[in-house]
Amino acid sequence: MNRTLKRVLGLAGSAVLGLAGAVTFASAAQAHHPEITGNAVCIDGSWNVTWDVALVGPVDGKITDINPTEPAIDGTLQEGATGKNFTGTQIYPGTATEASINVSAVWYEGERNEISDSRDGHVVFQGTCAETPEEPTPEVSANAMSDCFGLYVVVGNNTEALAEITITPSAGEAVTVTPEVGEPYEQYFPVEDTEAGLTVTVTTEEGEVGVFTWNTEELNCDWGFVYDTCDGLEFELTIPENGEETTFTFTTSNGGEPIVVVVAPGTTETVVIPAVDNAEFSVHYVISTQKDEYEGEIPWVPCDEETPSESPSPKPELPKTGSSLSIMIGSAAALIVAAGVIFFLMRRRRAAQDW
The missing domain is CATH 2.60.40 (Immunoglobulin-like)
Structure with a gap:
């Protein structure tokens, strides 16, 4: 073998060794x-x-x-x-x-x-992944206040998940409402029998919200009576001996001058306000003492001639009092309603023949 052939074979051998090394390294990386x-x-x-x-x-x-x-x-x-x-x-x-x-x-x-x-x-990521908002649950509030004639009830929905609310008095028809948020429902339930009293139960599909009982223990309802007769309204005003001088002012919706009566302690005064042409009317009253002033309104409607009634006829609206006795009720709407002293103990309808 000549020198040139040896040199060529030597180069070929080096190339083969290098290629083998590359294959070995690649195999290790692959593994x-x-x-x-x-x-x-x-x-x-x-x-x-x-x-x-x-x-x-x-x-x-x-x-x-x-x-x-x-x-x-x-x-x-x-x-x-x-x-x-x-x-x-x-x-x-x-x-x-x-x-x-x-x-x-x-x-x-x-x-x-x-x-x-x-x-x-x-x-x-496939699809969307937005957090699902929690569904609001119904939240109902209810409150009540007694006056001398009945129970004033306020209910409301506090969330967007509105609930159907049923208000059931112990005497009379139940009322079912679904008030909007911020718009409380107000209902006055008169007491038909003072001895039996009155309770009002508030419920939803979820269950009972509250039971409210008519209670006049903290009220002064001893200032007299108002009689709802078939001829008009008759006010029997009585101030106890331990009371204070009181001024009663009556203004009618059917015209006429205001009627002003001053009643001294231990005395009784009677004020008769007749109907005009047997038409509906109302009497706005103001009770004034040295300490406070109260006001309210009593409506009158004509008698049903076929079925005159001897039963008491309570006032259908809650009277308003002066700011000194105003209280806050109704947690749902923070509704300010009247509380305090009403001078009528009850209303009674007398038959025409009693006169």
């Missing part, structure tokens, strides 16, 4: 690499992304870097962890559309043989 799988699930308005990472290789690998680490990763997928399989979860906002991650790892085979590799993981 050592991270394998990443991502899965996204919408939970409570957020995307929960779970990364499953396998460090593929004949020996355990070590995770050297993870990017990004925000959102925070919860699980075994952590920098510095050693092994073959790892899991980590990241939570993305519901408005996000995708998530990506890069994991780098290293394997040690022998004392000096170190192999490293890194791979990317990517997942695209």
Whole structure:
């Protein structure tokens, strides 16, 4: 073999060794690499992304870097962890559309043989993940106040989830309403029998809201009577001996001059206000003492000639009092209503033949 042939064979041998080394290196890199799988699930308005990472290789690998680490990763997928399989979860906002991650790892085979590799993981979110708003639940409030004639009830809906509210008196017809938010419903229930009293129960489909009882223990209802006769209204005004001088002013809706009566303690005065042409009318009254002033209104309607009644006929509206005795009721609407002293104990309708 001549020198030229030896030189050619030597170069060919070097090329073969180099090619073998390249094949060996590529085979090691192929056998050592991270394998990443991502899965996204919408939970409570957020995307929960779970990364499953396998460090593929004949020996355990070590995770050297993870990017990004925000959102925070919860699980075994952590920098510095050693092994073959790892899991980590990241939570993305519901408005996000995708998530990506890069994991780098290293394997040690022998004392000096170190192999490293890194791979990317990517997942695209499918659909939307908006947080479902909580459905509002009905919230009903109710309150009541007694006067000398009956019970004044206020109910209301406090949320957009409106509820049907039933108000049932112990005597009389029940009322069912569905008030709008901020628009409380008000109803006055007169007492038909003072001995039997009156209770009003407020309920919804959810159950009982409250039971309210007519109570006049804290009221002064000893100032007289008003009789609803078939000819008009008759006021019998009485001031107890331990009371104070009181001025009563009556103004009718059917015309005429105001009637002013001053009643001294321990005395009784009678005021008769007749109907005009048997037409409906009302009497506005003002009660004045040195300390307070109260007002209210009493309506009158013609008698039913076929069925005259001897039973009491309570006033259908809640009288108003002066500001010194006003109280706040109705938690739903913070409605200011009158509270305090009404001078009528009851109203009675007398038959025409009693006159």
